[in-house]
Amino acid sequence: MENKNLNSGGTLREPLGKVYSYILDELNRKGSLYFILIDPDKQNQNLSNFIRIATDCGVDGFFVGSSLLLSENFNKCVKIVKKNTNKPVIIFPGSIYQLSKYADAVLFLSVLTSTNTEYIVGQQTLASPIIFKYKIEAISTAYLLIESGKMTSAIFVSQSKPIPRDKPDIAIAYSLTAQYFGMKLIYLEAGSGADNSVPIEIIQKIKSFVKIPLIVGGGIRDPETALEKVKAGADIIVTGNILENISGKNAKSLISEFVNAIHQNKK
Numbered sequence: 001m002e003n004k005n006l007n008s009g010g011t012l013r014e015p016l017g018k019v020y021s022y023i024l025d026e027l028n029r030k031g032s033l034y035f036i037l038i039d040p041d042k043q044n045q046n047l048s049n050f051i052r053i054a055t056d057c058g059v060d061g062f063f064v065g066s067s068l069l070l071s072e073n074f075n076k077c078v079k080i081v082k083k084n085t086n087k088p089v090i091i092f093p094g095s096i097y098q099l100s101k102y103a104d105a106v107l108f109l110s111v112l113t114s115t116n117t118e119y120i121v122g123q124q125t126l127a128s129p130i131i132f133k134y135k136i137e138a139i140s141t142a143y144l145l146i147e148s149g150k151m152t153s154a155i156f157v158s159q160s161k162p163i164p165r166d167k168p169d170i171a172i173a174y175s176l177t178a179q180y181f182g183m184k185l186i187y188l189e190a191g192s193g194a195d196n197s198v199p200i201e202i203i204q205k206i207k208s209f210v211k212i213p214l215i216v217g218g219g220i221r222d223p224e225t226a227l228e229k230v231k232a233g234a235d236i237i238v239t240g241n242i243l244e245n246i247s248g249k250n251a252k253s254l255i256s257e258f259v260n261a262i263h264q265n266k267k
Contacts, residue, residue, distance in 0.1 A: 017137035019088045019105035020184055023236070026060055027213060032230045033060040034262040036255075037092060037217065037240035039192075040077040041066045046247050047077070051084040053252050058259040063238060064103065065092030067153035067192065078102045091136070094157065096127040105137035107185070112174050113145045116159040141185040141215075142178030144171065146198045148219060152191025165196070168205040175206045186210065188234075190218030192241055197225060200232045207233025223254075223261035230262055237262050 016024070026033055036059055038047070051062070062085060064078050078100040082089045091098060091106040099106065108131070111119040131138050145155055147162040155162055163171050171188075178186050186206070188198045197219035207214060216229050217238030226237045239258065246254060 017105065017139065019090065019137050020139050022088055023061075023213065027235055030060075030263050032234065032262050033236045034226075034259055035059070035061045035063055035090075035215075035236055035238045036243060037063045037065065037238050038077060038081055039066045039240060039244070040064065040073045040098075041068065042244050047080050048084045050243075050247060050251060051081050053248075054255050055085040055087055057252060057255040058263070059087060059255065060236075061088040061090060063090050063092035063107070064100075065094055065098055067094045067157050074098055075100050075102065090139070093127070096123050096130065099127060099130050099134065099136070101134040101136065103136055105139055106131060107141040107143075107187070108138040109141050109143045109187070110183070111143045111145070111158045111160060112178065113143070113160040113163060114158045115161050119158045119160075139185060140181075140183045141187050142174070142181075142183045143187045143189060144174050144178075145189050145191065146171070146202065146218075148190035148197070149195035150191075152194055152218070154189060154191045154218075163202075165199050165202070168199075168202045171202045172205055172209050175210045179210045179212055183212065185213050185215055187215040187217070192218065194219035198229070200228060203229060203232040203234055223257040226258055227261040227264060230264070 036054055062081050064081055078089060079102045082102050088104045091103045093106060110124060114120055145160040145162045147165045175186050190197050198216050203216060213235040214233060215236040215238060216234040220226050220237060220239050221242050229237055
């Protein structure tokens with residue numbers, strides 16, 4: 001009987017996880033995806049309704065995470081999101097304290113732009129046994145912070161030296177490093193509330209060199225900008241701040257506009 005965990009050369013390979021397979025399948029079907037980032041520090045009483053609205057509008061999944069985690073709401077937040085959607089709920093961790101057995105998966109982030117090895121491999125080493133115990137699908141992800149015009153929480157907390165906006169070659173080198181390390185995703189981040197989003201040129205250049213899916217987030221405030229990033233090569237668009245203070249019909253309208261713009265890029 002053929003061993004499905006062997007590649008053509010007969011060597012062992014890791015089977016694709018359910019959530020990562022979903023991402024790849026949906027990318028093949030839709031061309032590009034839209035995820036919403038939920039910050040546990042900023043959740044409110046309308047979170048359940050917001051998640052249902054976003055799901056009905058066609059959002060492809062949810063990230064849950066915070067740079068700081070000032071509250072004790074992380075587990076509660078994950079459970080609420082999971083209860084109100086049939087889409088993947090993926091942890092976007094700012095630290096080892098942001099893990100929950102209720103999530104479908106976790107981005108196993110390595111902050112390659114950090115100047116502190118604690119955020120490249122240290123926190124990850126501490127988190128690994130917990131992830132194993134919780135049986136959460138871990139999706140290895142290179143996290144690259146791009147200069148955005150201001151000091152964001154992500155830059156400060158991760159002690160990163162952001163990639164200059166006008167140096168796409170540096171971004172390419174980091175991205176190729178991630179691919180050669182065998183990582184499954186690359187996350188280009190301008191930071192929450194960034195003045196400037198990730199430049200189009202950087203997205204285009206990276207996409208011309210790497211094959212793994214490219215996530216782009218930070219500073220994307222309207223559907224038009226999201227569409228620009230998708231056309232440049234972004235596979236997954238993430239928004240967070242822009243949706244935190246709206247609800248009801250306003251939320252439904254704006255989320256639908258983002259979904260329609262991002263899903264225009266059908267293959």
